Amino acid sequence: MRLTVIGTGYLGATHAACMAELGHEVLGVDVDPDKVAALRAGRVPFHEPGLPELIAKHTASGRLRFTTSYEEAGGFGDVHFVCVGTPQLKDSEGADLIYVDAAFAAIAGHAAPDALLVGKSTVPVGTAGRLADACVPEVAWNPEFLREGFAVEDTLRPDRLVFGVRSTRAETILREVYAPVLAAGTPVVTADFPTAELVKTAANAFLATKISFINAMAEVCEVAGGDVTKLSEALGHDDRIGSRFLRSGVGFGGGCLPKDIRAFAHRADELGVSLAFLREVDAINMRRRDRVVELARELCGGDVLGARITVLGAAFKPDSDDIRDSPALNVAARLRLDGADVTVHDPAAMDNARKAFPLLGYAMTAEDALRGADLVLHLTEWPQFRAIDPEWARSLVRRPRIVDGRGALDVERWTAAGWRFSALGRPALNGEG
Numbered sequence: 001m002r003l004t005v006i007g008t009g010y011l012g013a014t015h016a017a018c019m020a021e022l023g024h025e026v027l028g029v030d031v032d033p034d035k036v037a038a039l040r041a042g043r044v045p046f047h048e049p050g051l052p053e054l055i056a057k058h059t060a061s062g063r064l065r066f067t068t069s070y071e072e073a074g075g076f077g078d079v080h081f082v083c084v085g086t087p088q089l090k091d092s093e094g095a096d097l098i099y100v101d102a103a104f105a106a107i108a109g110h111a112a113p114d115a116l117l118v119g120k121s122t123v124p125v126g127t128a129g130r131l132a133d134a135c136v137p138e139v140a141w142n143p144e145f146l147r148e149g150f151a152v153e154d155t156l157r158p159d160r161l162v163f164g165v166r167s168t169r170a171e172t173i174l175r176e177v178y179a180p181v182l183a184a185g186t187p188v189v190t191a192d193f194p195t196a197e198l199v200k201t202a203a204n205a206f207l208a209t210k211i212s213f214i215n216a217m218a219e220v221c222e223v224a225g226g227d228v229t230k231l232s233e234a235l236g237h238d239d240r241i242g243s244r245f246l247r248s249g250v251g252f253g254g255g256c257l258p259k260d261i262r263a264f265a266h267r268a269d270e271l272g273v274s275l276a277f278l279r280e281v282d283a284i285n286m287r288r289r290d291r292v293v294e295l296a297r298e299l300c301g302g303d304v305l306g307a308r309i310t311v312l313g314a315a316f317k318p319d320s321d322d323i324r325d326s327p328a329l330n331v332a333a334r335l336r337l338d339g340a341d342v343t344v345h346d347p348a349a350m351d352n353a354r355k356a357f358p359l360l361g362y363a364m365t366a367e368d369a370l371r372g373a374d375l376v377l378h379l380t381e382w383p384q385f386r387a388i389d390p391e392w393a394r395s396l397v398r399r400p401r402i403v404d405g406r407g408a409l410d411v412e413r414w415t416a417a418g419w420r421f422s423a424l425g426r427p428a429l430n431g432e433g
């Protein structure tokens with residue numbers, strides 16, 4: 001089939017490459033000429049394991065091309081996937097639909113009347129119906145569940161597909177697009193528009209709630225003297241609860257969960273339904289960042305002014321260079337404002353971090369970042385950081401004190417190497433530091 005993918009950011013570039021991998025001819029469309037030029041040259045302007053190889057493979061084979069022209073897109077294919085951003089509005093919790101509206105208007109103006117326009121962006125419930133009522137080509141909604149860091153795998157082998165459709169024709173076309181994925185046994189749920197839109201926002205709301213639940217338990221442990229890592233281990237053995245998304249830490253960030261739960265609560269208000277608990281989920285999440293800042297102050301004797309603080313991590317999660325609403329950078333920037341001398345190191349997100357937070361210090365290696373530190377904060381769970389040898393790290397720092405904001409480091413090894421070790425939701429453990 002001949003498909004276009006409109007918006008070639010994290011979601012769209014991945015979707016375009018994976019559709020080519022499934023055997024389709026694909027044209028990626030973006031309004032950003034620099035992004036299109038990079039993708040045409042086979043360069044992926046962000047970090048996503050496996051994606052550069054897939055884009056290079058299919059740009060070379062001619063099955064994948066990129067353009068800035070909607071005119072070209074309209075004439076290219078009969079199925080158009082819309083993958084543009086839906087960020088939070090500047091002055092409210094709601095989603096900014098300006099890009100989605102512009103992309104639908106532009107492709108509807110150029111597409112054949114019998115084309116299918118398929119929305120993949122995460123949108124407030126009601127958006128698909130509104131767009132469908134306003135354009136000639138038929139609309140479908142096919143929300144996306146990929147995780148950054150596993151985007152290629154998640155697109156080629158998703159755990160489910162959701163088709164929001166108003167006709168069997170639209171369902172048949174989507175089944176044809178995803179034929180190899182369906183042939184591999186992937187379950188598909190076909191639903192009306194509101195249900196399809198809600199599957200995505202409900203999934204994100206559930207995951208955010210689970211993370212904030214264990215982080216709220218961490219808050220209780222901190223005052224009651226408990227250990228949240230033991231608590232979550234014991235809870236996780238209950239298969240009604242499960243252990244995934246149940247590890248306490250500095251919380252979630254990124255370009256999806258925070259803005260999606262806010263947009264969902266906002267949309268529910270508009271519909272006259274209260275999802276106030278999502279605002280508490282958000283608040284618990286943000287309080288974990290406050291807690292790391294507070295711990296840093298405590299460990300520096302009440303004041304971070306002049307302290308040399310190393311922040312391990314800038315991306316909102318490992319295997320990504322995405323720094324949107326990154327807890328690590330939020331904490332780093334606040335400590336810098338409090339007068340600390342902050343040095344950040346991240347295996348992939350240094351360029352993005354430097355652009356967004358030019359006043360922070362940056363080190364190209366963990367070794368340079370650690371040298372002379374009074375305090376180390378572990379805030380993004382990269383495997384490279386878990387692999388740091390605490391003895392080696394101790395030989396570099398001025399004072400061996402660490403906050404494990406991800407609950408991922410081996411406490412015994414770090415304390416045995418003489419580190420004063422603090423984590424969220426558990427008692428501090430002292431080496432000699």
Ligand code: NAD
Nearest residue numbers: 007008009010011030031032084085086099103121122144
């Ligand atoms: P992004 O900001 O990385 O990419 C959006 C792209 O759309 C940009 O390249 C931008 O230039 C382009 N764009 C904007 N307006 C356009 C227009 N009118 N025509 C063509 N291109 C246009 O965003 P993203 O992370 O890829 O997210 C896109 C959507 O997918 C959002 O709704 C998001 O919530 C959802 N989503 C993202 C992920 C993820 O992990 N990133 C996962 C699932 C769903």
